[in-house]
Amino acid sequence: MNATATQGLRHLPLDGLHRSLGARMGPFAGWDMPLHYGDGVIAEHEQTRSAASLFDVSHMGQVILRPHHGMERLRAAMEGLTPADLCGLPEGRQRYALLTDDAGGILDDLMITARPDHLFLVVNAATRNADIAHLSDALPGADIEEITDRALFALQGPQSAAALSALLPGIEAMRFMDAASFRWHDCEIWVSRSGYTGEDGFEISVPLAAAESLALALLSQPGVKPAGLAARDSLRLEAGLCLYGQDIDRSTSPVEAALEWSIGRSRRAGGPRHGGFPGADRILRQLEIGPRRRRVGLRPEGRQPMRAGTPVLAEAGPIGRVTSGGFGPTLGAPIAMAYVDIAFASPGTRLTGEVRGKTLPATVCSLPFVPPSFKR
Amino acid sequence: MKFTEDHEWLRPEGENVIVVGITEHAAKELGDIVFVELPEVEAMVAAGDEVVVIESVKAASDILAPVDGEIVEVNQKLTENPGLINEDPLGAGWFFKIRVDDLAVLDGFMDEDEYQDMIA
Incomplete structure (x- = not known):
């Protein structure tokens, strides 16, 4: 039964590790994902709220936008695709953003990090191909590079800072939505203090060659256990966070979705760079008169x-x-x-x-x- | 104890009464159970009727009446503590007791070895 149900699904780089940890696998957005491990969904949910959980979210797209003509022009061009304030995003900071369409609908929600010479994006698994096509069309002045040689983990929960700092000293100084690079065993680890659970935590991008050893090193820290997609879903629901394709899509606008906090002040009526993103007329009008x-x-x-x-x-x-x-x-x-x-x-x-x-x-x-x- | 293809267990108890629950295999497949709706006591049901609604963290499922009969008792503890089904599916996690005309109806169901073969 599982053989047919999982045909055509993509496998996570650490598929074997998840199975050896007792994962119950299931399909999500074209990927064969760990849904939960032996202790069950509620135990993993509570583990995340009380200690720390390691989630493998390598199904999500990691994308780098590298400008031909400097970061300022890239930030401005990217503001043509999203109502987020990207010109004002400090280096080493991450921001939640929405890609909108001409009707004011939502094409995707994503995380954007400003780095010295590029923007780093984390996009949804189901939308990654469409996003990359959209970005390629809209940003002729940038190279769009999909990162396929890195895994992505989320370490979430009140004990995650203690666990991660044992491996990467210095992460405890990061604040929510800070992003930084660290060296670990001769490879570069990209860390942001963020997540999808409402808890303190980190998203960790690691080269595939070191992914399994990093996962095992984190799982050996006190308080850390693996958790799957099902607990991730109940955690994000409690945190009031949207799942793209379910709570938001092209038929919902940012204001209807109560995501207007992601529309930068500078992008609103009266702001220095107001409008200029797809669907701006409708979205700014909804901000004014309500959805x-x-x-x-x-x-x-x-x-x-x-x-x-x-x-x-x-x-x-x-x-x-x-x-x-x-x-x-x-x-x-x-x-x-x-x-x-x-x-x-x-x-x-x-x-x-x-x-x-x-x-x-x-x-x-x-x-x-x-x-x-x-x-x- | 007998078993149905729908992963229920049936245990005769006293005069023409059968206790019904779900197997460990079923409880594990369903995952953490968070809600149970039980039938009314004294309800007359026919085999195949939806008599119990279960909601787990994953999905909603129906439990069907395995035989014709009258519901004579339901496990009220499940309403407040549906997790009993995961903790002790063969014991404290029972669903309801049904009175049948003749316990011979149990003959048509699988014994434990047959059930184990089915889920293997």
Whole structure:
């Protein structure tokens, strides 16, 4: 059964290590990924909140944009693709950004790091090819290099700084969204203090030749265990973070998605570089007058999860839809994110979700469900 | 104890009563269970009816009534603590007890060796 289900999937560079650690594998975005290990999803989730977990996220795309005519022109050109403030992004800092389309929809969400002579991007696995084609078309003044000789790990949780500093002294001085390079056993490790769980943690790009030894070295640190994609999903849901293709896509705008914090002040009306990104008219107008619908948190009553696709109703009828939903282990209760009509988006609004033919009550709440523990 | 192709176990208990749960294999496949909806006591059910809804961290699944009968007891502890199914699927994680006309209905199900062969 697994043989046919996994045909055509790409394998992580450390596939063998995951299997030897007891991973249960499953498909995601064309990759055969570790979903969880022996202890199960909830244990891995709690491990991440209380100690530290190592996630292999090498399915994500690592891309370098190297300018022909200097960094300033590259930053400005890249601002033509995203509403993020990239001209103002200091060297050694990382920023969350959205690639938008002409209708104001979202092509991808990604992390952009400013380095002395290039921009380093981490993009979603499912969108990497489309992103690279889009960047190639739009940035004739840059070389676009997909990094295929590096693995990418996320070390997440309150004990991750202690664990990583045992290997890479100096990382403890980094703040949330700092990015820096370190030497480890004669290779260059790219580290950013960031992640997708709401916890303090690091994303670590390592040459393939050293990837397994780095993973094993991290797993031998006190408090560190491996965790899979399923816990990563429940962690990011509790942290109120979007999954591209599920919570955001070309049919959702940054303002509808409640991601307007990623639109730089300098890119907004009245700013020095206002507009100039795809869909700017619609997006800036939504910033001004508000969107018609909005991504919100939902707390279902009782214990039954409301999963993606669940219709959300007010008394008058359907007013939205759940885009991510499941069980939040930290809250010990079901949680969901939904797009709802703006009239029903205020925290405290009582709505219902239609689950398997039954109408169950749920209350709109603000995001995130679990406050972040970043080291700012 | 007998087993169904849907990974339920059936254990006769007392007069014409069968206790129903899911196997360790099924509990492991489902992953951490976070919600259980049990049938009403005294409900009359037919084999194949959806009688229990289980939600794990991964997905929702149905448990089907393995035989015709009357639900005579449900394991209320599961409502508050669905994790019992993962911890002790063959014991404290039982779902419901069903009264049948004749325990001979159990003859049509797999014994443990046959079930182990099926999941091997």
